[in-house]
Amino acid sequence: MRVLLAAGTTDTALIEGISAAGASPELMAHTPAADAEILAYGEPTRAPVTPVSPTGCPTPAAVTRAVRETVGFDIAIVDAGLAEPTTAPTVGIGDVAPGADVREDEAVSDAGAIFDRAHGYGTSLPDDDLLIGETIPGGTTTALGVLTALGEPIGVSSSLPENPLEHKRRVVDEGLAASDLEPGACAGAPLEAIRAVGDPVQPTVAGVAAGALESGTGVTLAGGTQMIAVAALLRHAGVDAPLSIATTSFVADERGDDLEAACERLDCELTVTDPGFADHERDHVAMNRYCAGEAKEGVAMGGALSLVPDGQMADVRNQFETVCSRLGIDAEQGGQHDDEECGGD
Amino acid sequence: MRVLLAAGTTDTALIEGISAAGASPELMAHTPAADAEILAYGEPTRAPVTPVSPTGCPTPAAVTRAVRETVGFDIAIVDAGLAEPTTAPTVGIGDVAPGADVREDEAVSDAGAIFDRAHGYGTSLPDDDLLIGETIPGGTTTALGVLTALGEPIGVSSSLPENPLEHKRRVVDEGLAASDLEPGACAGAPLEAIRAVGDPVQPTVAGVAAGALESGTGVTLAGGTQMIAVAALLRHAGVDAPLSIATTSFVADERGDDLEAACERLDCELTVTDPGFADHERDHVAMNRYCAGEAKEGVAMGGALSLVPDGQMADVRNQFETVCSRLGIDAEQGGQHDDEECGGD
Numbered sequence: 001m002r003v004l005l006a007a008g009t010t011d012t013a014l015i016e017g018i019s020a021a022g023a024s025p026e027l028m029a030h031t032p033a034a035d036a037e038i039l040a041y042g043e044p045t046r047a048p049v050t051p052v053s054p055t056g057c058p059t060p061a062a063v064t065r066a067v068r069e070t071v072g073f074d075i076a077i078v079d080a081g082l083a084e085p086t087t088a089p090t091v092g093i094g095d096v097a098p099g100a101d102v103r104e105d106e107a108v109s110d111a112g113a114i115f116d117r118a119h120g121y122g123t124s125l126p127d128d129d130l131l132i133g134e135t136i137p138g139g140t141t142t143a144l145g146v147l148t149a150l151g152e153p154i155g156v157s158s159s160l161p162e163n164p165l166e167h168k169r170r171v172v173d174e175g176l177a178a179s180d181l182e183p184g185a186c187a188g189a190p191l192e193a194i195r196a197v198g199d200p201v202q203p204t205v206a207g208v209a210a211g212a213l214e215s216g217t218g219v220t221l222a223g224g225t226q227m228i229a230v231a232a233l234l235r236h237a238g239v240d241a242p243l244s245i246a247t248t249s250f251v252a253d254e255r256g257d258d259l260e261a262a263c264e265r266l267d268c269e270l271t272v273t274d275p276g277f278a279d280h281e282r283d284h285v286a287m288n289r290y291c292a293g294e295a296k297e298g299v300a301m302g303g304a305l306s307l308v309p310d311g312q313m314a315d316v317r318n319q320f321e322t323v324c325s326r327l328g329i330d331a332e333q334g335g336q337h338d339d340e341e342c343g344g345d
Numbered sequence: 346m347r348v349l350l351a352a353g354t355t356d357t358a359l360i361e362g363i364s365a366a367g368a369s370p371e372l373m374a375h376t377p378a379a380d381a382e383i384l385a386y387g388e389p390t391r392a393p394v395t396p397v398s399p400t401g402c403p404t405p406a407a408v409t410r411a412v413r414e415t416v417g418f419d420i421a422i423v424d425a426g427l428a429e430p431t432t433a434p435t436v437g438i439g440d441v442a443p444g445a446d447v448r449e450d451e452a453v454s455d456a457g458a459i460f461d462r463a464h465g466y467g468t469s470l471p472d473d474d475l476l477i478g479e480t481i482p483g484g485t486t487t488a489l490g491v492l493t494a495l496g497e498p499i500g501v502s503s504s505l506p507e508n509p510l511e512h513k514r515r516v517v518d519e520g521l522a523a524s525d526l527e528p529g530a531c532a533g534a535p536l537e538a539i540r541a542v543g544d545p546v547q548p549t550v551a552g553v554a555a556g557a558l559e560s561g562t563g564v565t566l567a568g569g570t571q572m573i574a575v576a577a578l579l580r581h582a583g584v585d586a587p588l589s590i591a592t593t594s595f596v597a598d599e600r601g602d603d604l605e606a607a608c609e610r611l612d613c614e615l616t617v618t619d620p621g622f623a624d625h626e627r628d629h630v631a632m633n634r635y636c637a638g639e640a641k642e643g644v645a646m647g648g649a650l651s652l653v654p655d656g657q658m659a660d661v662r663n664q665f666e667t668v669c670s671r672l673g674i675d676a677e678q679g680g681q682h683d684d685e686e687c688g689g690d
Contacts, residue, residue, distance in 0.1 A: 029572050040421070045469035054420050076385070076434050089421050089434035124390040126671075308479060326471075 001307065002074045003064075003125045003222070003300050004208060005039060006134050007090070008081030009033040009200040010099030010107070011153030012145075013138030015171055017164050028137045029083045033235055035061035035299045036077045036088035041066065043326050046087040050327045057289030060301035061135065063275065066320035070312060078118070078208070080136070081200035093117040099199040102145050108203065111194040115203040115210075122211025130212050131246070131307070133222040133300020136201045141168045143229035145197030145258040148172050151184025152232045154262045156225035157251050161293040172197060190233040195206045201226075214240040220244040221268075222303020224251035224296065228259075231266045242250040242269070247302035249274035250290055273305035280317045284331040286324045287317070346652065347419045348409075348567070348645050349553060350384060352377040352435070353426030355444030355452070355544040357490075358483030360516055362509050371484045374428045380406035380480040380644045380654070381422045384413065384679075385674050388671050391432040395672045402634030403674055404588050405646035406480065409618065411665035412649040415549045415657060423463070423553070425481070426545035433481050443545040447490050447520030453548065456539040460548040467556025476652070478567040478645020488574035490517045490542030496529025497577045499607045501570035501597050505640040515604040517542060521533035530595045535578040546571075551577040551578045565589040566613075567594035567648020568640065569604075576611045587614070593649035594619035595635055620652035625662050629676040633661070 013019045013028055027049045034047035038061040044050055050057035068075070072148055079090040083098045094117045099108050108114070122130075136142075144156045148169075155165065176183065179196035186193035194202050209219045209230065221227035225249045231243055245268045251274040252259055263270040277287035288296070321331065358364045358373055372394045379392035383406040389395055396404035413420070424435040428443045439462045445452050452460070467475075481487075489501045502510065521528065524541035531538035539547050554564045554575065566572035569592045576588055588676055592612045597617040608615040622632035632638070653661055666676065 021411070041471055043467070044470050045471070085437070087436050087438070087469060089436045091432050091434045092430070093432070124432060126386055126388050255481070 001129045001131065003078060003131045003133065003304060005036060005075065005077045005300055006080040006132065006201045006204040007036045007077055008096065008098065008201040008204065009083040009138045010065065010136060010138045010142055011101040012099065012141050012199065015101065017167055018141050018171070019137040019159060029058070029217060032135040033082055033084050033088065034161050036086055036090065038065050039075060039299065040077065040088040042323065046085060048100065052329060053289065053294055053328070055289055055294065056285040056329060057294040058286050058324055058327055060295055060298040062323045063301045063320055064299045064304040066316050066323045067308060069323070070319045071307055073307060073308070076128055078204055080204035085151050087193060091121065093121050093204070096200050096204065099142070101208045102142060102171060102197040103178050105178055107142070107175065108194050108198050108200050108331055111191045111198065111203045114200060115191060115207040118204045118207025119211035122208035123215045125212055125217060127217055129218040131220045131300060131303040132205050132209060133221045133303055134201045134205060135227055135299045136199055139201065139226045141200060142197065142199035142202065143226045144168050145172045145175055146193040146202060146229050147232055148183045149176060149181060149186040149193035150190065150232055150236050151187045151199050152163060154228060154232070154243050155258055157254055157296060159295050159298065160311060190235055190236040193233065202230060202233060205230045205294040206237065209234060210237065210239050216301055220246050222246050222300035222305055223298065224248070224302065225255070228262050228266065231268050244269040244271060246273065246306040248272070248297045248305060250293065250296040251282035251302065254293065273302055275305050275316065276313050277317065282331060286320070288331055346474045346476060347421060348476045348478065348649060350420065350422045350547045350645055351425040351477065351549040352381045352422055353441065353443065353481045353544065353549065354428040355481060355483045355487055356446040357444065357486050357544065360446065362512055363516070364482040364488050364504060369529055376404070376482050377480040378427055378429050378431035378433065379539065379580065380404055381435065383407060383410050384420060385422065385433040387414070387668065391430060397672070397674060398639055400632065400634055400639065401630040401674060402639040403669055403672055405640055405643040407668045407672060408665055409644045409649040411661050411668045412653060415661045415664045416439040416652055416654065418652060422550055423551050424531040425549035436466065438466050438549070441545050441549065444487070447487060447516060447542040448523050448558045450523055451488070451540055453539050453543050453545050456536045456543065456548045459545060460536060460552040463549045463552025464556035467553035467681065468560045470557055470562060472562055474563040475548050476565045476567045476645060476648040477554060478551060478642045478648055479546045479571055479657060480682050481544055484544060484546060484571045485543035486513045486516055487542065487547065488571045489513050490520055491538040491547060491574050492568070492577055493517050493527060493528045493579055494521060494531040494538035494542050495535065495581050496532045499573060499577070500603060502599055502641060504643065533581055535581040547575060547578060550575045551582065552578060555582065555584050558584060565591050565648055567591050567645035568643065568648065569593070570600070572609065573607050576613050580611050589616060591616040591618065591651040593617070593642045593650060595638065595641035596647065599638065599641065616651050618647055618648050620661065621658050622662065627676060629666060631665070631674055
């Protein structure tokens with residue numbers, strides 16, 4: 001089992017109110033590099049920032065890393081449009097540029113070429129099973145973009161507790177208009193959808209997944225609505241091999257029945273894993289923030305959690321405390337505590 | 346514990362009779378990329394070649410990978426002058442160009458800049474312990490080059506059963522002459538030595554090691570005479586922190602007392618590990634070729650073997666058979682069997 005992380009950027013993230021992945025626009029460009037370094041080394045090495053929200057919610061990379069430190073898994077990080085340098089080990093699949101704002105004419109001008117190169121890489125991987133995650137600020141908006149362009153009636157999640165969904169819809173509508181497209185105009189033409197209103201992580205993940213599936217590797221898309229969007233892209237590309245989606249309980253809690261309906265529509269098996277932050281024996285700001293609906297998913301978090309054997313989730317939570325502490329987040333930190341807690345069912 | 350691999354190339358390898366690392370000059374340029382892919386994925390993914398000698402001796406990367414598949418360790422592969430593309434995940438420390446032929450004026454014109462960037466990366470690593478290996482065809486000649494330039498009376502090993510040492514000495518003498526240097530002229534000036542007659546892997550490994558040591562990470566140089574050369578470079582740079590060298594019994598058998606004397610001279614702890622290929626329960630061409638003195642070391646092989654807990658070496662050998670088989674090397678293969686066997690003491 002290998003966990004592959006596609007790390008990239010899109011200027012769509014710079015639109016006010018779109019993303020929680022980074023405190024300021026300048027720092028947000030470093031978020032995917034920091035995530036990659038946290039996954040690879042346990043903390044940022046070259047990136048000048050640790051992605052933590054103002055309330056003390058760390059990037060999901062910290063959870064994925066905690067799982068890695070607990071159960072161990074091999075990784076590969078693909079440069080899918082990084083905007084800033086990183087010393088994380090990255091796989092190069094040729095030049096992948098940061099994505100443009102979806103409101104431009106073209107969001108990912110070379111979507112087809114990226115898909116083809118990623119496909120070649122996916123085909124070359126000898127792994128039996130691949131779990132593919134992403135880190136790209138603004139990714140839920142571009143997910144909504146391609147879903148709308150494909151004509152798939154599926155909503156998206158958010159890294160913010162209050163999902164600015166109407167705002168995202170307006171951005172996507174502007175993006176489609178700028179590309180002279182109606183909603184649904186790209187049905188059966190997934191690369192057109194990405195080119196118009198997607199991001200560079202999408203053709204990377206879709207290409208690796210399609211190539212891997214073709215060569216007999218099992219593929220799990222590790223993520224929430226962004227991976228639903230990739231699954232839709234794959235289905236519209238005619239890929240009918242079995243596909244799984246593994247996400248967190250935080251995404252499932254927000255999306256409710258929509259998530260299952262989307263997976264059914266796209267013929268994907270769905271795995272939801274709850275890290276049990278609500279049951280943790282100590283109060284910890286990072287876990288409380290996840291329980292309050294921040295971050296929710298990303299950097300293959302839900303997929304990584306699905307790898308944890310029964311009975312080891314408490315170990316993962318303890319290790320998550322260690323990772324948080326290494327990232328400078330103490331249990332008590334945060335300042336903006338509120339009474340929101342992880343709810344039971 | 347992380348195993349870091351510096352992978353690069355030098356045109357010195359193209360000199361007739363210098364290196365066994367690759368069947369032809371064209372394919373040899375792909376050897377470090379193939380080694381990196383074998384370490385990362387278990388087989389070449391993008392490199393068009395599997396480094397195997399005409400007699401059936403696979404690259405030491407296959408042994409290192411077998412150890413990794415048995416005991417598990419984290420890796421980082423640094424691009425230290427790769428000449429061909431790879432889909433192995435690599436750390437970029439800025440542009441590192443392939444090295445020139447040591448007989449040119451300058452072998453590594455930007456040795457100082459490479460060292461500085463590698464140093465910064467080494468400092469940033471949070472690991473407690475680092476084991477640093479290399480893959481660079483022609484590397485024992487450039488090792489002899491810098492040792493001679495530093496005035497260190499230490500010989501070098503070879504990936505060929507019969508070490509073409511006199512040939513290497515002539516190449517190094519030509520290289521020093523081309524740089525207007527006498528043997529020993531670079532004592533205390535290690536970067537000058539690399540610039541004149543070294544290779545790009547040397548300032549990368551020395552820089553990462555120096556940076557890691559400065560930030561409190563324990564460093565083991567994983568290799569034979571090439572790592573002796575790096576240890577000499579570090580000592581001449583004034584680095585006096587504890588340093589270990591871990592190599593294979595194949596290098597130790599060839600070098601005899603020289604190896605211990607060199608380690609003593611450079612104040613390095615020496616660990617020699619025997620993979621027990623002579624004791625393996627089945628006859629296997631790859632193990633026989635190592636026993637006959639081919640390859641001997643490289644791609645952190647000796648260091649990786651030093652990580653194998655007591656009682657697990659048989660598992661490593663069995664896994665090595667699996668890796669060989671994946672690389673297309675059957676136990677019986679080779680054609681040029683001879684009666685040489687692994688000798689006891």
